[in-house]
Amino acid sequence: MIKFIRPAFLLVTAVFAQPSFVQSSFQKDSTFIKKIFDEALTNGKPYEWLRILSTDIGGRLSGSEGAAKAVSYTEKVMKEENFDRVFLQPVKVPHWVRGKAETAFIFVNDKKISVPIAALGGSVATPVEGIQAEVIEVQNFLELRALGKEKVAGKIVFFNRPMDPTKLNTFDAYAGAVDQRGNGATEAAKLGAVGAIVRSMTTRLDDFPHTGGMRYGVGVPLIPTAAISTNGAELLSKSLRENPKTQFYFQQNCETLPMADSHNVIGEMKGGTHASEIIVVGGHLDSWDLGQGAHDDGSGCVQAIEALRLLKKLGYTPKRTLRAVMFMNEENGLRGGITYADSASAKKEMHLAAIESDRGGFTPLGFGIVGTAEQKTRLISWQPLFSPYGLHELGKGGGGADIGPLGQQGAVLLGLIPDSQRYFDYHHAASDTFEAISKRELEMGAASMAAMIYLIDTYGF
Structure with a gap:
């Protein structure tokens, strides 16, 4: 009887069939990724950050007082984590009120x-x-x-x-x-x-x-x-x-008011040997006004900040420049993502990859990938490193709305894929509150993104 063998097993076998230096690299990466997950699950900070963002600030529709408070709060968080650089990027946004x-x-x-x-x-x-x-x-x-x-x-x-x-x-x-x-x-x-x-x-x-x-x-x-x-x-x-x-x-x-001033919030870890290449991880800071925007997309924002915090805490020195970006105005205009990409183009910045979390803070299952066949093959080859943490889906799916414009500039796009079954119970509704968030699931998602950043930064494309 012929038995079906999971692709992940085949990939693991292939890795260990390589010369000893490849086996050594696999072991090194596996060990470091375990440290990422251990730190996230024992000393993780995103749950408390999200509690404040959701319950103390609440709904954050573009142009609102809540959105302005969220900008100030996430800027403060990243400064407190001693990121190498934290700055605000001005964005003009629509201002619709209920x-x-x-x-x-x-x-x-x-x-x-x-x-x-x-x-x-x-x-x-x-x-x-x-x-x-x-x-x-x-x-x-x-x-x-x-x-x-x-x-x-x-x-x-x-x-x-x-x-x-x-x-x-x-x-x-x-x-x-x-x-x-x-x-x-x-x-x-x-x-x-x-x-x-x-x-x-x-x-x-x-x-x-x-x-x-x-x-x-x-x-x-x-x-x-x-x-x-x-x-x-x-x-x-x-x-x-x-x-x-x-x-x-x-x-x-409801009514539509004149365009308002707002900001993307950006925190940065400076790179070393390839500092001119940038890896972005982010979520959108704005939310609809009915609920607290916990799953959509407060979870993605705090996961992005946590991904960089985890690497910094573990003493990781990146080759490339790493950025956590809180995009403004995804819900009703995408002005934040467009502004960020336009600025990158004007400055001739080279974005190697961009990762987005905008599907809720549920159990992570993998990453959607948008890139060339060669780039996808490289990313999928890392499947054995993710499998121990339940991330078996690498490849199918897209990146995300805010990072989409960076794809037009050559960046590989990745979207964190969590379990989707409960997401639309809360999406855009008053039920999207902090109480709907699982601390452990939120931390697992942040660790998953940190692991992906580490591998892309280490090996590139």
Whole structure:
């Protein structure tokens, strides 16, 4: 009987089949990576940093007071850790505010039933008195367009396509549903709708509306748009089946203010023999305003700082310059990532690699890689060094939104891949709080990134 042998085992065998100097190198790397994980799991600091960022500062939407406090706090943390250089990089960011909490009702059999909604980021407000109209439920844009203007004009369009629960990777499920949130208002407005309501982007049935960014197309009316909780969506859909003339009311008070001044926060360990080459590790400092932004993406920010702290604590002297970057404005504009890349291009900086953590602080499983076939092969060859820590997924997947522009400048992009099953329970919702974070999982992710930085810095590409 032929037995299946795991690729990781084959790679380990291949490593130890090499000459003695390669075996020695493997042992040296394995020993140092264990020290990284031991330090992270016994003396790790990201959990306490995240507690302050989440509970003392809270929501950090671009342009807000919370975002400004987060800039000051993470700058302070990296200075206290004695990074070689800590500096702020100015960024102009959008400034959208929610205003007074939203109100929504379904009118069922002469009864008014309250349901939870949240304005989508970038949406306009309703009139002060709100909007009340009949509802048209659709699953996708093709179905909406088939109805035509005659059936849609003057109504509220309700986009109710759920994330596909059969997708084992919940990010794939998210990608298959999020077009409703991003472009639903534009598609509805083209046909004369007076408003749009979108089912929250989560696989969970609960009473938390999940906000997120939306955008308006050129030349179409700007109609107010909100996310409705999944329980609310189920109730609205049931009401429409029983009475197609069901009416919906909602009122929201959001507005877009002038662009605001903000910053990326950057901490640096200076390199030695290859100091002109830069390795970046980062997350985005901004978050939506409904929760505390613990998983999205406070966890990624503190993991990035911790990754450098771990190397510094262990006395590691990098060959290349290492940077922890707290990017501002990922959620509704990507201005931080674009500004960082533009600055790098203007200064002719050479970024060898960039690592991003923006999928929550859950158990790390591996890294997605964007690079050449040769670069991927080099990274995947390190699988045996990661396998003891449960990181078996190297290769499949992407980098991240904020580091994406660096890829256009030749940097290899890596995205930390944690277990995704619970991420969208919290994503963009009031439930994204510090209480949802596991200390150990958070520390494991930071150690994983530190180990990857060490290997890239040691061996390059």
